[in-house]
Amino acid sequence: MPSHKKICIIGLGYVGLPLAHAFSSKFEVVGFDINTTRVQELNNGFDRTLELTSDEVKQSLKNNMIFSTNLDDIKDCNVYIVTVPTPIDSSNRPDLTPLIKSSQMIGKVLKKDDIVIYESTVYPGVTEEVCVPQLEATSNMKFNTDFFCGYSPERINPGDKEHTVTKILKITAGSTPQIANVVDELYKTIITAGTHKASSIKVAEAAKVIENTQRDVNIALVNELALIFDTMNIDTNDVIEAAATKWNFIKLKPGLVGGHCIGVDPYYLTFKAEELGYKPNLILGARQINNGMGKYIAEKTIKLMIKKGKLVKDADILIMGLTFKENCPDIRNTKVVDIISELQEYGAKIDVYEPWIDEKDKDYYDYNFVENPFKNEKKYEAIIVAVGHDEFKSISEDEYTSIINGERLITDVKGIVP
Ligand SMILES: NC(=O)c1ccc[n+]([C@@H]2O[C@H](COP(=O)([O-])OP(=O)(O)OC[C@H]3O[C@@H](n4cnc5c(N)ncnc54)[C@H](O)[C@@H]3O)[C@@H](O)[C@H]2O)c1
The missing domain is CATH 1.10.1040 (N-(1-d-carboxylethyl)-l-norvaline Dehydrogenase; domain 2)
Incomplete structure (x- = not known):
C-alpha cells in the first residue's frame, strides 16, 4: 500500500459527507454519489442533511476535495470508503442493492493494492461474503492478494452536534492483520477519540x-x-x-x-x-x-377525546413533529406517520407542524402542513407532540391552551410539554 493515499468516499449522506469533510483536512478526497442533485448542492456549499454548515462544505472544497458523480474522478484513488444506505424491503429483509451496486462500480476502477473499506451497517459476513465477490468479479483481481478490504462502522447520531464523527471512538478491522493496521492508522489520523481494532471484519460488523x-x-x-x-x-x-x-x-x-x-x-x-x-x-x-407504538399513541388519544366528550370524526388534531427524531430533518422511516394514519382512519382531520423539514420533503406526504400554529387563530380538539424538537420545548402552557378547543388534551410523546 503506497504511503500516499487518495481517498474516495462513496455515498455522501448523513455518514459519508461528514467523513469526507474530516478526511479532507488530511488527504486528497473525492466525494462520490450517484445523486446528481446532491452533488450539485454540495458543490454549491449546501448540505440538506444539515450535518455540515455551508462554511464546512466550502472548507472541504478549499481543502482540495471534489464532489462528483463521474467515475473518471475516482479512478486514481487507492482507498475507497463505502457509506451507502442499507435499508430493508417491505418484508423487513435486508436490501443489499446499494452495497452490491457500489461494489460492482468500485470493481471497475480497482487497482493492485487498493483497499475498500465498508462503513454501512450490515449483518456479520456481508463484507466478505457479499461485497468481496462483486469486487473480484468486476475487477478480475483476487481478494487479499491483489486488493484488500476493511470494515469500520459509523456511530454518528444525526442532529447531534456534540458527538460528531471525529469525536466518537471508531471500531476498525481489516482483511489481513497488516491491512487491519493500515485501516486503523488511517482512521487514527482524523478520529481524535481514538480507535478500537477489532479482531476481524465479522466482529466489527457484529459489534455495530x-x-x-x-x-x-x-x-x-x-x-x-x-x-x-x-x-x-x-x-x-x-x-x-x-x-x-x-x-x-x-x-x-x-x-x-x-x-x-x-x-x-x-x-x-x-x-x-x-x-x-x-x-x-x-x-x-x-x-x-x-412498531406498534404509533397505533397505540393514536388510540390512546382517541380514548381520551371520547372521555372528554370530544367528537373524533372531523376533529381537527395537530401533530407536532414528523421527523424520526428531534432536531434533525431526517424523515426516513418516521413512525409519526403511523399515528397520523390511525387517526385518519377514525375520520380526524390532521394538521402537521414540522419546522425542520423543507418544502421538497413535504411533497412526499399528502398531509396538511401548517406554519407555526401558535401564531394562527385555528383551534384543535387535541394536540400530539410527537417529536422533542428544541423549539417545541419553549412553548408555554398558555400557548398550548390558546389553540385548544374546549378541554385541554395534549398527548406528550416525549414528555416535553409544561
Ligand atoms: N445516518 C446515521 O445516523 C447513521 C449512523 C451510523 C450508521 N449509519 C449507516 O451508514 C450507512 C449510510 O447511511 P446514511 O444515513 O449516510 O445514508 P444516506 O441515505 O443519508 O446516504 C447515502 C448516500 O449514498 C448514495 N448512494 C446510494 N447508492 C449509491 C451508489 N451505488 N453509489 C454511490 N452512492 C450511492 C445516496 O445517493 C445517498 O446520498 C447505512 O448503512 C446506515 O445504516 C447511518
Missing part, C-alpha cells in the same frame, strides 16, 4: 449491529412497561425517574423508534440468524412492540 439492537430491545422494554403502567394508571416517567436513582438502571424513555438505524438494523441480524436456523424471539418481539 448489536449496538443498535441492544438499544432497540431496551427501548422496547420501556415501551412495554409504559403499556403496563398505563393499565395501572401509573405515570411511566415518574416510575423511570424513581428507578433511575439506582446506579445501574438504564434510563430510557418510552416512545417511537423510527429512522433507518435502530428500527432497521436489528432486522439485518434477525435475517441472518433465521437463515442459519436460529429464531431470535427477543429481538423480533422488541421490534414488534416498538
